[in-house]
Amino acid sequence: MSDVIDTAQTQSELILEHQIRQATQKTSLPTRTxxxxxxxxxxxxxxxxxxxxxxxxxxxxxxxxxxxxxV
Structure with a gap:
């Protein structure tokens, strides 16, 4: 049972790290008016x-x- 929980926790951490990188990554798109x-x-x-x-x-x-x- 702990293996499933450990796997879920690891996956959750990876997703969170990815989301943080995406949110803080500088974009090369110009700001639109x-x-x-x-x-x-x-x-x-x-x-x-x-x-x-x-x-x-x-x-x-x-x-x-x-x-x-x-969607």
Whole structure:
């Protein structure tokens, strides 16, 4: 039984490390002034704080939800 738990823990740690790397990795995409999905302006503060942002908050939220579901 402990082998299954150890394996799950190791897998969980690897996934977390991957997610941290992805979140902190610098993007080479330029920051956009308008969302690539809805073409609404992206607030200046978001442009300054999120390097390489491509979507407004609402569209980014939808995009991440779809990716979590595997859509």
């Amino acid at each position: 308008h969302c690539i999905d809805c073409d609404e302006p992206i607030p200046l503060l978001r442009q300054q704080k999120v390097t390489g942002c491509q979507r407004c908050v609402a569209c980014q939220t939808d995009f991440e939800k779809q990716n979590l579901r595997g």
